[in-house]
Amino acid sequence: EVQLVESGGGLVQPGRSLKLSCAASGFTFSDYNMAWVRQAPKKGLEWVATISYDGSSTYYRDSVKGRFTISRDNAKSTLYLQMDSLRSEDTATYYCARRGVADYWGQGVMVTVSS
Amino acid sequence: DIQMTQSPSSLSASLGDRVTITCRASQDIGNYLSWFQQKPGKSPRLMIYGATNLEDGVPSRFSGSRSGSDYSLTISSLESEDTAIYYCLQYDKYPLTFGSGTKLEIK
Numbered sequence: 001e002v003q004l005v006e007s008g009g010g011l012v013q014p015g016r017s018l019k020l021s022c023a024a025s026g027f028t029f030s031d032y033n034m035a036w037v038r039q040a041p042k043k044g045l046e047w048v049a050t051i052s053y054d055g056s057s058t059y060y061r062d063s064v065k066g067r068f069t070i071s072r073d074n075a076k077s078t079l080y081l082q083m084d085s086l087r088s089e090d091t092a093t094y095y096c097a098r099r100g101v102a103d104y105w106g107q108g109v110m111v112t113v114s115s
Numbered sequence: 116d117i118q119m120t121q122s123p124s125s126l127s128a129s130l131g132d133r134v135t136i137t138c139r140a141s142q143d144i145g146n147y148l149s150w151f152q153q154k155p156g157k158s159p160r161l162m163i164y165g166a167t168n169l170e171d172g173v174p175s176r177f178s179g180s181r182s183g184s185d186y187s188l189t190i191s192s193l194e195s196e197d198t199a200i201y202y203c204l205q206y207d208k209y210p211l212t213f214g215s216g217t218k219l220e221i222k
Contacts, residue, residue: 035211044202044213044214044215044216045151045153045159045202045204045213045216046213047204047210047211047212047213050209050211059209059210060210061210062210095158095159100147100206100211101149101161101164101165101206102149102151102159102161102204102206103161103164103170104161105158105159105160106158107158108158
């Protein structure tokens with residue numbers, strides 16, 4: 001059974017950093033591109049970033065470029081999102097999802113950016 | 116960026132009704148379109164991929180179609196469990212973009 005389990009969320013002050021993790025199981029992690037998608041409270045879904053199966057290519061939405069870094073450790077079957085210089089508008093539930101079609105999603109982790 | 120214009124934003128229908136939700140792509144995305152169902156407090160669930168392919172385990176009353184740059188999700192006979200917000204996603208070009216969502220309620 002495919003499982004994606006996010007962790008690392010919480011309350012953080014504006015300008016600070018946070019690192020999210022997504023532990024994958026039930027499939028060969030190193031075969032798949034992976035993505036982060038977020039959803040602000042009571043709002044729609046918003047793609048954040050994607051990393052290729054081998055980590056050689058990364059893609060970001062403009063609003064997080066230069067502040068967020070997506071990475072992966074295929075030996076640990078884990079996806080990461082390093083979030084620096086956080087802003088209030090980054091407040092959201094963050095989901096990891098498998099490949100572009102997003103066939104599997106984690107349960108999500110809440111990130112609140114507030115002073 | 117590719118804009119996905121989703122309509123309607125909300126929809127109220129009766130049990131047994133046929134319901135259609137549409138996304139229009141601002142550029143060619145081929146068939147690189149997914150549909151998701153999201154219930155309150157839950158993660159999105161993939162319903163349709165490749166514009167027309169039903170994901171495993173999704174009831175057959177759900178279907179996807181394409182006409183030019185218009186992509187549609189149809190529920191052939193609405194059931195109470197279909198109450199949710201539905202989103203489309205284009206995954207052809209970066210940045211990936213979602214539609215704004217359709218809130219489907221039972222009348």
